[in-house]
Amino acid sequence: MDRKKELKQIYKETTIEAGVFQIKNNANQKIFIGSTRNFKTLNGVKFSLETGVYINEQLQKDWKAFGKEAFQIDILETLEKKESLYFNEKEALADLENKWLEKLQPYGNRGYNSKKLS
Helix, strand or coil: CHHHHHHHHHHHHCCCCCEEEEEEECCCCCEEEEEECCHHHHHHHHHHHHHCCCCCHHHHHHHHHHCHHHEEEEEEEECCCCCCCCCCHHHHHHHHHHHHHHHHCCEHHHECECCCCC
16 A cells, blocks of 8 residues: 555656647658647557547558658657746647747648648
């Protein structure tokens, strides 16, 4: 039982980091930019791709065609959380993702993202 309590305490003390990530196809250099409120969910992204159920159809198609060895997942930037009553993590994360989308332009032949309608 002590080990179980210890593991629960470690889990509670683990900081949850949010931010922007990139999935890069090293075979054709196309990239996908995404964001998450918890980087630990990137294992779920890999799992979804490996089981063929990822929401981005073109990325999923290339994952199947090129194989997982052709891809790498990188963290581009961690969201800096502010201790403020007015800090909205969801909005801040969307702004951070938009910054990277603007910078890297992962659309068309360059990537797997679709331009967002304003």
